[in-house]
Amino acid sequence: MAIDKLRQKIGILGGGQLGKMLCQAGSKLGLDIHILEKDTSFPAAQVCSTFVCGDITNYDDVFTFGKEMDIITIEIENVNVEALEALEALGKKVYPQPAALKIIRDKAKQKMFYESGDMPTSNFEIFKNKIEIKNAVNSGTLSIPFVQKLRTDGYDGKGVHVVSEPSKLEGLLDGGSIVENMVDIAKEIAVIVARNPSGEVAVYPPVEMHFHPTANLVEYLFCPSDITSVQAKEAEKLAIEVASRLDVVGLLAVEMFVTKDSEILINEVAPRPHNSGHHTIEASVTSQYEMHLRAILDLPLGDTTLVRPAVMVNLLGEPEYAGPVIYKNIAECLKLPGVYPHLYGKKETKPFRKMGHVTIVGESLESAIEKAKFVQNTLKVIA
Numbered sequence: 001m002a003i004d005k006l007r008q009k010i011g012i013l014g015g016g017q018l019g020k021m022l023c024q025a026g027s028k029l030g031l032d033i034h035i036l037e038k039d040t041s042f043p044a045a046q047v048c049s050t051f052v053c054g055d056i057t058n059y060d061d062v063f064t065f066g067k068e069m070d071i072i073t074i075e076i077e078n079v080n081v082e083a084l085e086a087l088e089a090l091g092k093k094v095y096p097q098p099a100a101l102k103i104i105r106d107k108a109k110q111k112m113f114y115e116s117g118d119m120p121t122s123n124f125e126i127f128k129n130k131i132e133i134k135n136a137v138n139s140g141t142l143s144i145p146f147v148q149k150l151r152t153d154g155y156d157g158k159g160v161h162v163v164s165e166p167s168k169l170e171g172l173l174d175g176g177s178i179v180e181n182m183v184d185i186a187k188e189i190a191v192i193v194a195r196n197p198s199g200e201v202a203v204y205p206p207v208e209m210h211f212h213p214t215a216n217l218v219e220y221l222f223c224p225s226d227i228t229s230v231q232a233k234e235a236e237k238l239a240i241e242v243a244s245r246l247d248v249v250g251l252l253a254v255e256m257f258v259t260k261d262s263e264i265l266i267n268e269v270a271p272r273p274h275n276s277g278h279h280t281i282e283a284s285v286t287s288q289y290e291m292h293l294r295a296i297l298d299l300p301l302g303d304t305t306l307v308r309p310a311v312m313v314n315l316l317g318e319p320e321y322a323g324p325v326i327y328k329n330i331a332e333c334l335k336l337p338g339v340y341p342h343l344y345g346k347k348e349t350k351p352f353r354k355m356g357h358v359t360i361v362g363e364s365l366e367s368a369i370e371k372a373k374f375v376q377n378t379l380k381v382i383a
């Protein structure tokens with residue numbers, strides 16, 4: 001019965017901003033959410049019902065925390081999977097399931113999973129270290145350009161090295177990696193899917209990343225995306241297929257490339273709330289955070305309809321500042337209707353540190369983008 005489901009103890013590994021927003025959504029439903037994280041300076045500590053200090057990559061810390069819970073979930077993939085397996089064996093509900101997490105955490109296993117299921121993705125090869133990669137180039141079995149990705153622990157572009165020309169071989173990363181064909185990317189999109197244990201599936205409309213024309217950085221994300229309705233349907237279908245084949249419960253964010261030949265290729269997935277779904281808090285009927293909680297509690301999934309066009313901009317620490325944070329010109333931005341800042345509550349800013357994000361909604365996508373540009377030029381994270 002629903003009331004019993006709502007009383008279950010939910011443990012989240014990780015206390016970053018995604019954990020914080022999960023807690024905020026959980027609070028709306030009166031849920032009992034516990035966070036495991038290193039120390040209380042992490043964003044989720046401000047809003048969770050219980051905060052347990054511990055290392056999410058340590059077996060004992062995760063196991064001890066998890067055995068007091070009914071359901072264990074994550075807000076980051078870099079957690080102790082062996083402890084999650086032991087908790088699952090104890091009969092705890094662990095979502096995403098450790099089996100899926102093990103595939104997703106390792107980019108080589110992830111690519112092999114797509115390949116074995118005949119799911120579209122760029123061609124790739126697995127290498128033990130950078131010397132092997134250099135040897136392959138020298139012997140002519142590997143040709144430039146290509147993209148090198150460390151198998152594990154990469155995030156936000158760290159752990160990815162683009163070898164566009166021979167001189168870039170110097171910057172090869174050391175460690176087990178995959179090397180992918182360079183894709184001729186026209187657009188980068190993401191689709192979030194939710195699944196609950198009863199087999200219900202919900203899918204959000206695709207979100208598109210807009211890159212800065214000169215600096216190769218994501219400037220903002222927007223929804224609805226500027227792809228055809230046929231492509232959007234294909235992307236949604238593909239995302240559902242990946243989630244179903246992984247048999248994952250909870251959210252799965254599927255990042256994809258639309259190529260210049262209009263092909264859709266899977267890039268990578270994340271089994272948790274994702275930055276491409278931040279806007280769902282203000283712009284969708286059901287936010288991705290509430291959706292994840294509904295899914296892991298085996299409640300009916302919510303409506304994924306986009307109510308109004310939205311843009312999301314990240315708030316990064318300005319390059320030349322480090323120290324106690326100041327959000328300069330926030331008042332100017334708050335004067336605009338439809339501007340929703342989410343400040344993560346991190347006390348100290350550092351160059352390029354993710355300090356928050358702003359969701360901007362508008363009557364039209366154009367008006368939302370115009371306001372988003374004003375916010376980007378006006379709101380600065382300094383010390």
Ligand code: ADP
Nearest residue numbers: 122147154155156157158160180181182183268
């Ligand atoms: P991360 O896990 O760090 O986010 P991604 O796999 O998303 O790493 O790669 C980061 C960025 O590098 C992508 O958003 C894309 O712009 C570029 N990229 C990744 N793979 C390829 C590829 N095979 N071809 C061309 N560009 C790529």
